[in-house]
Every structure is written in C-alpha cells, then in structure tokens.
Amino acid sequence: MTADVYQGATAESIRHHYDVSDDFFALWLDPDLTYTCALWDEGDTLESAQKRKLDHLIEGARAAGARRVLDVGCGWGSLLERLVRTHGVQRAVGLTLSDNQARHLRGLALERTEVRVENWLDHEPAEQYDAIISIGAFEHFARTGLSRAERVAAYRAFFERCRAWLPKGGRIALQTNVKGNNVRMDKQTVRDLQFIIDTIFPESEIPALSEVLESSEKRFDVVRLRNDPDHYSRTCQEWFDRLRAHRDQAVEVAGEKTVADYERYLSSTVGHFRNRHLGLSRIVLEAV
Template sequence: MYMVAKEIVEKLLSFADIHIDGHRPWDIQVHDDRLYDRVLSKQSLGLGEAYMESWWDCESLDVLFTKLLDAKLDQKIKTHPQLAFQIFLHRLINHQTRDRSKKSVQHHYDLGNRLFHAMLDPSMNYSCAFWEQATTLEEAQRDKMELICQKLQLAPGMRLLDIGCGWGGLAKYAAQNYGVDVLGITLSIEQKKWIEGHCHNLPVEVHLLDYRDLQGSFDRIVSVGMFEHVGYKNYTKLMHTAFKNLKEDGLFLLHTIGTNATKKAGDPWINKYIFPQGMLPSIAQIGQALEPYFVMEDWHNFGAYYDHTLMAWHQNFNAHWNDLKTQYDETFRRMWNYYLLSCAGLFRSRQIQLWQIVLSKNGVKGGYRCRYTKEACLATSSM
C-alpha cells in the first residue's frame, strides 16, 4: 500500500517539476514514509500537519506552493468521500454564529501581542500592504492606510466606523492625519487593550462588539481584512449592517482577500490551525451580497502585493524567533512558517486576490474619482 501511495504522490509532483528528496530548493525532503498515505487521505490537512510534525521539509516552501498551484494539482487529486461529506456539512451549517465568530477571532488574534508586534510593522497592520512606490514594510503599510483614507475622501469632523479594526493602525492614522472621529469594533480582547494603550490621546473609541449588533450613523465605513471571517451565509448581513449605519452620502470601503472561483468551504488546514471557519469570497458572492444595498464605485485588485507582504512578515518572524521561542515551541514555528509561505505561494500563483471595493448608497453624483498621490502620504507622515 505504501509503494502505491508513494508512486501516486511522485506522479502528481512530477507535473509541477517537484522531486522527492531532490536537491533543488523547492524539492521535498521526506523524513517519514507515512507521509504519502497521509497526503492522499487528508490532502491539504495531511500535508500541513505532516510538515508541522517534521515528516517532511522544503528549503523554499513559498516556491514549492507556487509550483504546486501553477500545476493545478488540486484538480488532479480526486475528492474522497469523507471530504465530500465535510463540504456537504459546511453547506448545511452556518459556522459563523455570534459565539463561533468570537471564538474564531480569539483563536488567532489573541495568540499574544508579542508575536504580532515582532512580525508586523510598527503600526501593527495585519493585512496586505501597498507596495506600488514603497521599499519597506513600514512604508508600504503607511501607503496602504493613506490609499484607504484618500479613497474614502476623509475630511475633518467626519465620523468613521472601522469594522474589525485590528490593532487600530488605520484608526490611529485617520484620526491623526485627517481629523476624523473613529469608532473601531473588534472581537479581540488583546486588540482592544492595544488600541486603548496607543490611541488614548486621539478621538478613537474601540468597542468589543459583533458587527451584527452595531447601531449608529457614520459618514464613512471601512472594513479591512475582516470579511474573510464572516462566512458566505453572512455576506449579505454585513452589507445590510454597513448600509443601515452609513449616511446617505457616505462611502464604504471593503478591503478583503478574494478567490477566483466561488467556494463554500475554506481550506481544512487553514481552518483548523490559523483561521477557524475562515472563508474567502468570490466576485460573484460579493456582488450578490452588495446588490440590494450599494452602487459599486471602484474595484481595485492588488493581490500580487500580498506575496511581498507575507514574505516580509516571514522574515520578521524568523528574525525574532530567538525572542519568541520562550513562548512558542518548535511545532508552532513550523506551523507559522507553513502558513506564511503557503499563503505567499497562493498569491504569487494568482489563485487568490486582494480587493479594495468602494461602495456608495446611491451613486456619487458626477462620478466617483480618486487618484492616489504619494505626495499626500509623505506630507502626512512628516506631520
């Protein structure tokens, strides 16, 4: 049975120019022959768990995953009955109840501020940076925040709602540089504490609140890197929530990872170890959700920049590992590197995207216009 499994895996890998125990950076070094059966039976979950347990290694995981995805090996591995049943259950069950949403967020974002402080830029932005004119992670994240502020056409005195505000980097930037009052909502206790400690002299409030319980009136609404946690059964609910809390002449900017094809289940390994109940929307799913409420003013794709962002996070994480290893073990290190590098491969292969979508209630009279200017970003950063 083992030889049959090994032969199947070797054949599949050959389509991607990947060799078992080869000498190139993207080749796989196998340390436990049980790997082959595990990969065939559990697919992506088995591959990821086997890496965490040191059953195999690869010098350049990001290149490995880029080659695997470019070869479309996932289409060559036929679905097993157990996996089909799991997908069927995903369709029947709404995984994003309020209780599940809170647990999912706390699973990941409450790992500890120390980890994210080591990995992220000083503003603690945990989403795709904008590398168009940037050379460092800090600069690229600042440019991303400036891009969002310019797209939202912020002005002093406006009230800005940040749904899923993270560690408050954007809220702080908008309050400091555009004179807006910001309300951020999060389900993470660690993030709330961080924001309260870093924005105490600014017009920034943060509430532990589920977006479905939100009530207010805002000139502008933004949501960065949160839509991926909503679940497809709740896409329309989030759009309705934004609609009812946005003023008639307001703008809503949605910043989200997206997938090329409509799916109703996330990757099993990512769901189990990184983002429980995480799910990437498609263009069709977003369009269907926003159609009853909004006019689409602008749709911007800069998914290729997420590859650069993830590689920068990977470099930072490993550069600080000697400090982090007192809190996290070797299995966590392998898991985290696998997460960062496999996702980098996904973006590099253009299998998934990063979208910024600007929405209005009634259509901007005369048309929506926004041309990003680096000069404005440089001016605000020097203030």
C-alpha cells in the same frame, strides 16, 4: 444571536488567532501592527507600504476630515490612529472581537477614538457614520462550509447594516482576500489551504469576489475595484522573513509549534497569491 442570522466565525475562534500574543505579532508585523495586505510602490518599506494602503482606503471612503468614521475589524488600531492623527477625523469608532487588540488599543489612548469589543451585528450606533472602512475582516463574516447562498445571505446582512449606518452617497472602503476561482489548485495547495482553515483561521472562509458584489446589490454601487494579489504575496514574504529573523524570540513567546505553523501558513500564502489561488480585492462602494 442565532446561527441562521449570523453565520460568521465565532468570537472564540477569532480570539484563537488574534489573541496568540501581542508580543508574537510584534516580532514580524510593522510597528503599528497592521495585519493585512500593504499597498506597495517603488522604494517602499513594509512600514511605508502599510501607510500607503491606509491612505488609499481613507481616500476611497472619503473619510479624511469626516465627523464620524467606523472601522469594522480594527485590529491593533493602525487605521484608527491614521484617521485621527493624520486625517483629522473627529470621531473614530473601531470594532474588534479580540480582547488583546482592544487592550492594546486602549493603552495607546488615542484621542477622539472609541474601541468596542463587539460584533458588527450587535453594533447600534447612536448616530450615522460619514464613512466605513473594513480591512481584512470580511474573511471572517461567513463560517467554513456554508453554501454560496448562505454566505451571500451572511454578507448581505453586513451590507444592510452598513447601509443603515450611512447616508445616501456615503462610502465603504473594503479590503478582503477573495478566492482565486480561475486557476485549478494542485493537491499540495489544497492541503496547505485546508491546514490554514483548520489551524490558523478556524471557522473562517474567504469569499468569492462575485459573492461580495452580489451581496451588496441594491444597497451599494461599486465605485472602484482593484485586485492586488502580488501585493499580498510580497507582504506575506516580508512577514515570513521578519518572523524567521526573530525565530528564537518568537519560540520563547509563542512556542515551537505555533511558530512552525505560522511559518507554514505565511510561506504557503506567498505562493497562493503568486499563483492566483487567492486574490486581494480593494473595493469602494457608495450607498444608493
């Protein structure tokens, strides 16, 4: 794979983040280890809001009851489990770059599910899929510091692959953080975001919504789009509160520095979404 073809975060930098320790993430995520923005409604707990999000995207992609569904960036498998155990999907395939996540998922022994430690760029399915869902992985598909044109080219390569893997009319449900380009940042916000890039998510860069849409042109129609920054602010607050509540155990598992770094990352991110320096897009696209 050459850098000019694929310009996303490397497997090494992905592992830097997701392979900290499963026990560490289990202390502050929900029990299914969903590590992306939830979809909140009145009376929700983090657990119910995460399931609501999964169901929302499954419905958007028309994946319920489908024969074959691809999850690009499957994390610890909460979507795969929901697809096969609640929505009757016959075959669910999950891609991740994290060895820990794949090990955890294989331990769950989900029926009718295949887990692959594989970049989407290298994925060559034997058959097409009926639907594709990708939650919180797109943020890793372009490396920090690329020009807009280079980012769009990297994202376009992703949409080209997805188009080839779907029939006409097949859908992708995509959830991704996006830059909140409409509000000027103060210096502290710039410092906090730089800290997150340097320390928490090396090599990754969040797309602008316009880049996501531009790179999907000619291959996909936008069917639905919503922006839910307050939902991510609330999700991060919940994660932060849970991390704080288990701080001593977290330090035992991951060390004081990691815990302090995550406290800074999570607490500042609550503000980034609240202040609209970041947005949270949930997009349904249909293959043309």
